[in-house]
Amino acid sequence: KAGVTQTPRYLIKTRGQQVTLSCSPISGHRSVSWYQQTPGQGLQFLFEYFSETQRNKGNFPGRFSGRQFSNSRSEMNVSTLELGDSALYLCASSLMGGSVEQYFGPGTRLTVT
């Protein structure tokens, strides 16, 4: 069974630009959660999507948004990038949602210059 895949794996953007990250969950999983991982803040929850609906949202500004498609693939968008958005963005999928037991992807390393 294929694991969670994320594309791209590495990304360099300039401040003010916007970026879209993609996540394909494990086959059959309907929930996708996104996290931001930084050395200073650790892993912070961004949002969770289940059956194309956002179910939970963390404490991030509106520049961070996401969506989920009917095949459960999810995208995360960050607009007007700031230097502080440099981080590893992790996607996790789970079967039932509610972030109960999650399987993580390798992450997308975003660097904002």
Added chain:
Amino acid sequence: AQSVSQHNHHVILSEAASLELGCNYSYGGTVNLFWYVQYPGQHLQLLLKYFSGDPLVKGIKGFEAEFIKSKFSFNLRKPSVQWSDTAEYFCAVKGGGSYIPTFGRGTSLIVHP
């Protein structure tokens, strides 16, 4: 809001030494508890989980954790570590009134051969 504390940020051990990593959470009630491991260059993997029942949970690779409700703790243990256990370990808590999982800052474990 839920908070998770991992008191040991960096742990250095020799092979065959015993390991105990602390994890405490702040908010009571019904909780789901997790330990994740991130080996160098790899993605986060679930090590073990507690939902209910026996408070002593056995995970993969010889790890175990004990849920002590009165102490709001879920400490990770291994009787004899190996060089291959070198990794970052994260405790996570879901519940206590929140559907959003909260992660600890992580503990970096280095095992010397």
